[in-house]
Amino acid sequence: MANRPKKIRGYFPLSVATGIIILIVLAIIAPNAPWLIWVALTVLGVCAFAMNRDIRKAQQVTAPAPALPEPVRVQPEGPSFQEVLRAIPDPVMVVSGVEPNDIAGRWVVFANTAAREEFHITGENGLLVSSVRNPEVLEAVDEALFGNIRRDTVFETSGAQDKFWRAWTSPLPVAEGARKLALLVVRDETDIRRIERMRADFLANASHELRTPLASLTGFIETLRGHAKDDLKARDKFLNIMAAQAERMGRLIHDLLSLSRIEMNEHVPPSGEADLSLAARDVMDSLSILAQEKGVTLTFTGPAPGAISLVADRDQILQVVQNLSDNALKYAPPGSEIELEILTDRTLEQAIAARDPAAAKLVLLRPDRRDDFYTVIRVKDHGPGIRREYLPRLAERFYRVEGQKSGDKLGTGLGLAIVKHIINRHRGGLVVESIARPSTTDRELLAYDLPDKVAAVSDDLTTYTAFSAYFPQPRRLKA
Ligand SMILES: Nc1ncnc2c1ncn2[C@@H]1O[C@H](COP(=O)(O)OP(=O)(O)OP(=O)(O)O)[C@@H](O)[C@H]1O
Ligand SMILES: [Mg+2]
Numbered sequence: 001m002a003n004r005p006k007k008i009r010g011y012f013p014l015s016v017a018t019g020i021i022i023l024i025v026l027a028i029i030a031p032n033a034p035w036l037i038w039v040a041l042t043v044l045g046v047c048a049f050a051m052n053r054d055i056r057k058a059q060q061v062t063a064p065a066p067a068l069p070e071p072v073r074v075q076p077e078g079p080s081f082q083e084v085l086r087a088i089p090d091p092v093m094v095v096s097g098v099e100p101n102d103i104a105g106r107w108v109v110f111a112n113t114a115a116r117e118e119f120h121i122t123g124e125n126g127l128l129v130s131s132v133r134n135p136e137v138l139e140a141v142d143e144a145l146f147g148n149i150r151r152d153t154v155f156e157t158s159g160a161q162d163k164f165w166r167a168w169t170s171p172l173p174v175a176e177g178a179r180k181l182a183l184l185v186v187r188d189e190t191d192i193r194r195i196e197r198m199r200a201d202f203l204a205n206a207s208h209e210l211r212t213p214l215a216s217l218t219g220f221i222e223t224l225r226g227h228a229k230d231d232l233k234a235r236d237k238f239l240n241i242m243a244a245q246a247e248r249m250g251r252l253i254h255d256l257l258s259l260s261r262i263e264m265n266e267h268v269p270p271s272g273e274a275d276l277s278l279a280a281r282d283v284m285d286s287l288s289i290l291a292q293e294k295g296v297t298l299t300f301t302g303p304a305p306g307a308i309s310l311v312a313d314r315d316q317i318l319q320v321v322q323n324l325s326d327n328a329l330k331y332a333p334p335g336s337e338i339e340l341e342i343l344t345d346r347t348l349e350q351a352i353a354a355r356d357p358a359a360a361k362l363v364l365l366r367p368d369r370r371d372d373f374y375t376v377i378r379v380k381d382h383g384p385g386i387r388r389e390y391l392p393r394l395a396e397r398f399y400r401v402e403g404q405k406s407g408d409k410l411g412t413g414l415g416l417a418i419v420k421h422i423i424n425r426h427r428g429g430l431v432v433e434s435i436a437r438p439s440t441t442d443r444e445l446l447a448y449d450l451p452d453k454v455a456a457v458s459d460d461l462t463t464y465t466a467f468s469a470y471f472p473q474p475r476r477l478k479a
Helices: 004-029 034-062 081-087 113-118 135-147 190-225 232-264 276-294 314-331 348-352 388-393 415-425 440-449 451-460
Strands: 092-097 107-111 151-157 163-172 180-188 297-301 337-346 360-365 374-381 429-435 464-472
Touching: 092 113, 092 135, 107 113, 113 180, 135 151, 135 163, 135 180, 163 190, 190 232, 232 415, 276 297, 276 314, 276 337, 276 374, 314 337, 314 374, 314 415, 314 464, 337 348, 348 374, 348 429, 348 464, 360 388, 360 415, 388 429, 415 429, 415 464
Parallel strands: 297 337
Antiparallel strands: 092 107, 092 180, 151 163, 163 180, 337 374, 360 429, 374 464, 429 464
């Protein structure tokens, strides 16, 4: 459509040249029939007129609207209406069109500042289709232009962050015979959608997860009211179980709220500063008594606090280190060691690379954008490990590895999901590496294939789990 006038302009001189040649030929071969020349001249004139009209029409259809006349002011000394529109925080556009059903031939004759920024509009006029590609919105603009219909449409744009928009289209009054105009106002509804989804998830998760402990509490209350009424020993035992259930319900609500809050801000990059070494030291301090009770030693290797600071949310970084260390302590056997290690100046490949080729490894989260350097925090325990087949589901909400003993406190299964969302907000990544004892079926298979290896596997195997969280490092530490 856009190149129609060019084509017509190309044909025009060609037909004029052809006409002149015909006239010369006629003058030579028929000098005695001047009326033939008059006929040819008339045909030529009619063709030229028709072509000129076509060119004008095509130009009117495809060319942008002429520049806007002098702006009308809100007050004699006040801003013009264009300036008022420019100040509106939502994208606002005025679109013109001449021919119905030519969805690609709509021009943006006015775009306010927000529209120019959000939809990358440069220059005075631009084709609407190069800024807004959603067919439903283009269709709605056409309905406003030629059907006098106002409506709203929702659409999505994808990029580093997916966005949800609502577009309002409505016809604008114009003089008879003038080009049609429509108003297109767009609003970013990403946050509203996110909150809606979060609320739905929260309600679904909370009601599902609280149902079991609540049912068990009700059961115990019934028993205490009934046949265990006068049984002091049973009453004590039941009350302890009930207290543990109530505590778990409290933890569940706390973790779910925390997860919802983190998810809500996941698209907002962190702006504070955080020191990973300091976070590791604080977590080690907070776990020291529990570790002592269990006979577990916590060790640390890495730069001293103050050496490297990340662009990060300090509380969230602390939450990551705390959750990974909590898990390590939960599964570390008495007398064992938990190693916290911080590595700086790692490239993405180095941050992800496996330390131990014999271990099962999985990248649970990879950043969508590559930074030059990363700082890695690795938390390693010498617990039972996690078998390869369980690794992919680790960061799912409520996922807990089947049949695994986690000590006296039953977790909520939200710890790693929280860790993953926090790291994602920081554009970092998460890797797990583990060696676990093979399952009975694995052992049977091994015994069948490599009988002499089975004994070695069963006896000398040192099982472990190491989670590595890595975060973009703003500058290189070592010169
Ligand atoms: N260091 C580890 N060693 C062995 N298994 C682990 C380790 N860390 C996590 N897991 C497994 O992954 C599951 C999910 O961990 P996650 O931290 O999300 O939940 P949780 O620890 O059970 O509960 P929460 O952290 O909410 O109290 C755990 O239930 C456990 O089965
Ligand atoms: Mg946990």
